Amino acid sequence: MSALGENFSRVDGPAKLRGWAQFTGDIEMPGMVYAKALRSGYAHARLLRVDASRAAKLPGVVAILTRDDLKGMNSHFGPVVKDQPVVAMDRVRYVGDIIAAVAAEEKDIAEEAVELIEVEYEALPAVFDPAAAMEPGAPILHGESAKSETRLDRDNFRYEKNSNVLSIYHAEQGDIVAGFKEADEIFEDTYSSQKIQHAHIEPHAALAYWEPSGKLVIYTSTQNPSSIRAQLAELFNLPQSKVRVIVPYVGGGYGGKVHPRLEPLTATLARKAHRPVQWVLSREEVFLTAHCHASVVKIKTGVKRDGTIVARKVEGFYDTGAYALTGPSTTKNGGEVGGGPDRIAHQDLTTYCVYTNTPPTGPYRGFGVPQVCWAYESQMDDIARRLGIDPVELRLKNLVEEGDRFVTGDTLVSVGISECLKRAAEAVGWQSKEEQQRRALQGKVRGKGLAVMIKTTMTPSNSSALVRLNADGSAVLLTSSVEIGQGTQTSLAQIVAEELGISPERVSVTFPDTDVTPFDQSTSSSRTIFTMGSAARQAAGQIRQQLLEIGAHALEANVEDLELVNGNLQVRGAPEKRRTISQLFQAHYGAAVGSMAGSYDNQTRGGVDPKTGKGKASAFFFLSACAVEVEVDSETGKVTIEKIVSAVDAGKAVNPRQCHMQNEGSMIMSLGSALFEEMVFDNGQPINATFLEYMPPSMEDHPRQFQSVIVETPHPEGPFGAKGVGEAALGPVEPAIGNAIANALNGLRIKDLPIRPDRIFKVVQSAKEESHEN
Amino acid sequence: MKIELRTVVNGREIETSVKANQTLLEWLRDDLRLRGSREGCGVGVCGSCTVLVDGRPVSSCLMLATNAEGKEIQTIEGLAKGDELDPVQQAFLDQQAFQCGYCTSGMIMATKALLSSNPTPSEEEVRDYLSGNICRCGTYQEVMAAIKTLAEKNLANR
Numbered sequence: 035m036s037a038l039g040e041n042f043s044r045v046d047g048p049a050k051l052r053g054w055a056q057f058t059g060d061i062e063m064p065g066m067v068y069a070k071a072l073r074s075g076y077a078h079a080r081l082l083r084v085d086a087s088r089a090a091k092l093p094g095v096v097a098i099l100t101r102d103d104l105k106g107m108n109s110h111f112g113p114v115v116k117d118q119p120v121v122a123m124d125r126v127r128y129v130g131d132i133i134a135a136v137a138a139e140e141k142d143i144a145e146e147a148v149e150l151i152e153v154e155y156e157a158l159p160a161v162f163d164p165a166a167a168m169e170p171g172a173p174i175l176h177g178e179s180a181k182s183e184t185r186l187d188r189d190n191f192r193y194e195k196n197s198n199v200l201s202i203y204h205a206e207q208g209d210i211v212a213g214f215k216e217a218d219e220i221f222e223d224t225y226s227s228q229k230i231q232h233a234h235i236e237p238h239a240a241l242a243y244w245e246p247s248g249k250l251v252i253y254t255s256t257q258n259p260s261s262i263r264a265q266l267a268e269l270f271n272l273p274q275s276k277v278r279v280i281v282p283y284v285g286g287g288y289g290g291k292v293h294p295r296l297e298p299l300t301a302t303l304a305r306k307a308h309r310p311v312q313w314v315l316s317r318e319e320v321f322l323t324a325h326c327h328a329s330v331v332k333i334k335t336g337v338k339r340d341g342t343i344v345a346r347k348v349e350g351f352y353d354t355g356a357y358a359l360t361g362p363s364t365t366k367n368g369g370e371v372g373g374g375p376d377r378i379a380h381q382d383l384t385t386y387c388v389y390t391n392t393p394p395t396g397p398y399r400g401f402g403v404p405q406v407c408w409a410y411e412s413q414m415d416d417i418a419r420r421l422g423i424d425p426v427e428l429r430l431k432n433l434v435e436e437g438d439r440f441v442t443g444d445t446l447v448s449v450g451i452s453e454c455l456k457r458a459a460e461a462v463g464w465q466s467k468e469e470q471q472r473r474a475l476q477g478k479v480r481g482k483g484l485a486v487m488i489k490t491t492m493t494p495s496n497s498s499a500l501v502r503l504n505a506d507g508s509a510v511l512l513t514s515s516v517e518i519g520q521g522t523q524t525s526l527a528q529i530v531a532e533e534l535g536i537s538p539e540r541v542s543v544t545f546p547d548t549d550v551t552p553f554d555q556s557t558s559s560s561r562t563i564f565t566m567g568s569a570a571r572q573a574a575g576q577i578r579q580q581l582l583e584i585g586a587h588a589l590e591a592n593v594e595d596l597e598l599v600n601g602n603l604q605v606r607g608a609p610e611k612r613r614t615i616s617q618l619f620q621a622h623y624g625a626a627v628g629s630m631a632g633s634y635d636n637q638t639r640g641g642v643d644p645k646t647g648k649g650k651a652s653a654f655f656f657l658s659a660c661a662v663e664v665e666v667d668s669e670t671g672k673v674t675i676e677k678i679v680s681a682v683d684a685g686k687a688v689n690p691r692q693c694h695m696q697n698e699g700s701m702i703m704s705l706g707s708a709l710f711e712e713m714v715f716d717n718g719q720p721i722n723a724t725f726l727e728y729m730p731p732s733m734e735d736h737p738r739q740f741q742s743v744i745v746e747t748p749h750p751e752g753p754f755g756a757k758g759v760g761e762a763a764l765g766p767v768e769p770a771i772g773n774a775i776a777n778a779l780n781g782l783r784i785k786d787l788p789i790r791p792d793r794i795f796k797v798v799q800s801a802k803e804e805s806h807e808n
Numbered sequence: 809m810k811i812e813l814r815t816v817v818n819g820r821e822i823e824t825s826v827k828a829n830q831t832l833l834e835w836l837r838d839d840l841r842l843r844g845s846r847e848g849c850g851v852g853v854c855g856s857c858t859v860l861v862d863g864r865p866v867s868s869c870l871m872l873a874t875n876a877e878g879k880e881i882q883t884i885e886g887l888a889k890g891d892e893l894d895p896v897q898q899a900f901l902d903q904q905a906f907q908c909g910y911c912t913s914g915m916i917m918a919t920k921a922l923l924s925s926n927p928t929p930s931e932e933e934v935r936d937y938l939s940g941n942i943c944r945c946g947t948y949q950e951v952m953a954a955i956k957t958l959a960e961k962n963l964a965n966r
Contacts, residue, residue: 041904043901043904044904044906047901047904047906048901049909050906050909051893051900051901051906051909051912051916052844052884052885052887052888052893052897053842053843053844053845053883053884053885053896053912053913054844054885055909056843057846057910059845059846060837121848142829150953232944233909233942233944234908234910234944235846235848235854235908235911235942235943235944236846236848236910237847237848283908283909284908285846285908285909285910285911286907286908286910286944286945288944316850317848317849317850318850341939408865408901468938518908519810519907519908519909519910519945520907521907536832552963569882653822691904693948695904695907695945695946695947698946698949699944699945699946699947700946701946702946703944703946724849724851725847725848725849725851725853725854726851726853729853729942730942731932731943731946732938732939732940732941732942733935733938733941733951733952734935734936734938734939736935736948736952740949768940
């Protein structure tokens with residue numbers, strides 16, 4: 035039986051179902067002490083005094099870290115711009131910014147000690163939304179400090195000096211002015227999206243200690259051990275070999291654990307404490323640690339009467355919060371695909387990454403793309419309605435196809451987007467004429483909506499894999515890919531097993547340990563199956579080749595005539611002529627001992643020229659569609675999702691059930707942000723930073739009819755044709771829901787997320803008043 | 809301040825003393841080192857710390873350890889008998905009803921409680937009962953499928 039394309043049972047099942055699986059917060063070390071941070075109550079303030087002398091006297095306090103400890107050492111970190119201090123130096127930039135931290139023998143002692151630290155602030159003017167932050171005279175968060183030579187990306191983005199604009203991405207093609215002149219109709223809209231929590235149920239956690247030799251060891255709940263290692267090595271001026279990052283099971287990430295969050299502070303505190311330090315965030319602190327970029331997207335589209343889109347101009351403003359993290363790349367990602375998955379001759383795409391006095395953001399499932407997708411796919415339905423063209427037809431007319439040149443300069447391959455759209459439309463029961471009939475705005479009304487999405491993946495990027503085959507025909511894959519719930523240990527085992535002709539049950543996959551496992555860029559961007567999967571396949575392929583050569587000799591056959599099946603090497607068509615893997619070891623080493631190793635360093639090549647926005651933006655493209663049927667109570671604005679379907683081009687589904695579960699997770703997650711999830715602030719003060727007030731979707735929100743569809747358009751560079759799927763289903767959900775609601779309400783449109791009942795109520799009321807007045 | 813506590817955890821009788829302000833979850837994790845129950849929200853709404861107290865589901869992050877006096881506690885660690893998984897664990901395994909696994913212990917304990925009070929719940933009853941167990945990975949479909957197989961078995965055995 036092939037190991038590939040099968041719903042192989044997850045290798046982490048037994049551990050997780052018995053409660054046995056270890057997460058970072060479950061690990062303890064002898065002598066371990068507990069950390070607690072003192073956080074700013076001000077959104078923007080100068081720190082006049084930080085005095086920890088009273089706290090230091092509290093029995094049980096082991097160490098306190100304040101800015102005084104950072105003098106003379108590297109104090110800042112950040113994956114793109116080193117703008118985030120380990121603890122605040124001269125000022126705080128958001129409510130929740132860290133001022134000091136305590137390590138104590140017991141958790142409640144640490145909490146009590148934090149209360150004893152005295153701080154004097156001088157309040158500064160603060161700014162909370164990107165538009166205001168870009169106004170002349172707005173309070174500047176970082177000034178020159180973030181724009182200096184410490185910018186690791188300084189060649190990759192434009193930025194504005196002495197402003198809150200951290201980066202600007204721009205790409206264009208054709209002649210946008212001429213394009214709009216060609217158009218018969220022009221549509222101009224502004225869409226906005228809100229701040230959302232990743233809401234991984236496992237809070238961020240880390241455990242750090244220093245070996246007496248000066249080596250730093252840290253267990254951490256991260257999606258990105260290589261970034262943590264690199265950042266900590268730079269912070270402490272250590273060679274990377276003296277920083278060891280170990281990642282156990284991670285209880286969900288969705289982007290919120292991709293780059294350093296609490297690791298720099300935990301490691302610095304552990305150094306001062308000379309003890310292992312554990313820091314586990316409370317849920318309230320998670321709200322203050324990471325979230326999704328809120329956005330404002332201005333979109334202008336010119337179309338011909340026949341539905342051909344001729345020109346599109348997009349300006350996107352991404353609120354990156356108080357520190358950069360990956361804001362510039364998120365913003366670039368949104369910009370690259372801001373024009374959508376359509377063939378448009380004339381495009382002008384610009385996105386801005388802007389600092390505000392709100393908590394830091396960073397990657398969030400979808401990485402900057404749902405924000406623009408919400409805009410271009412909502413507007414698409416307005417275009418269809420105005421032109422009297424069926425929304426499915428309008429999209430099919432404009433969608434990119436195999437071999438098209440994308441705005442970034444990429445030649446598109448493995449393009450199943452039209453297929454995704456057709457399959458989603460069919461599954462939701464789309465009836466062209468019927469869907470466009472006007473409905474009486476009374477009581478409960480139903481509507482259907484669709485949307486499509488295109489997204490890039492991190493490019494270039496590196497993944498290395500090491501496979502060891504044992505003499506009994508079992509194998510170990512050494513990889514730094516993180517098991518964050520997506521089932522990567524299982525699908526990678528399937529790939530190695532397929533290549534070696536053994537059962538996936540005989541393949542063991544390691545957890546990341548940077549002392550042992552080879553480099554991986556990141557478990558994000560849905561890149562693991564494509565990039566690490568290829569590396570694992572190539573590494574196993576080297577062993578396969580070795581086995582074939584040994585077997586050819588032993589069986590007196592040609593290598594080309596041999597195959598590896600069920601742990602045997604056999605002559606194709608004559609399976610009685612075969613050797614077990616043990617026998618091949620015997621033939622090679624004289625005894626069934628030893629191991630054979632294969633190793634492969636994979637790089638997806640590409641990248642775009644920052645000056646032109648052109649190049650090879652993506653190793654592969656995510657393509658997906660979503661279709662939704664809703665019921666809207668026009669009297670109250672309450673929305674019920676009757677049916678939701680997501681169709682994703684997976685290239686080749688290595689483990690179909692896991693692909694479906696990724697799609698399901700994306701749908702549920704995005705359903706929350708479409709309808710109700712929203713972080714609320716009052717003058718920078720978080721209002722709903724607990725799960726009491728901010729609730730992710732529960733089983734009661736799970737739509738009655740819920741379907742994931744997988745389309746397979748094999749990618750020539752993916753392992754066995756596979757592409758990533760982790761984020762693919764997410765982007766089109768919000769606009770599909772918005773379009774279904776607009777469809778139910780005769781085109782009444784809500785342009786701000788989430789589509790709360792009060793917003794629906796308001797547009798329905800004003801429409802009713804207008805019709806009375808007429 | 810320490811308070812005497814006599815209780816039973818996963819069938820084991822325990823006599824000890826606990827801090828007055830210690831939650832049941834902290835006591836289970838820190839003192840008994842039963843780390844299958846996990847904190848997600850700390851305010852009793854996400855369900856990841858769910859344990860059974862005298863058979864009833866409780867958010868152990870909200871209950872004080874001292875309130876376990878004279879009661880029987882069951883945690884995820886107490887379900888399987890050696891190699892044999894509890895039927896709920898087995899059904900979750902069969903349906904692959906988990907992803908990151910962080911909420912899974914609580915989800916399974918809440919399901920245990922549901923099925924002991926209502927062995928053949930309808931889908932509506934399942935949705936209502938488990939609405940306090942949040943899975944951000946979005947594995948609800950598979951959890952509902954797992955419970956459905958258990959309910960069908962219970963119906964057949966009635």
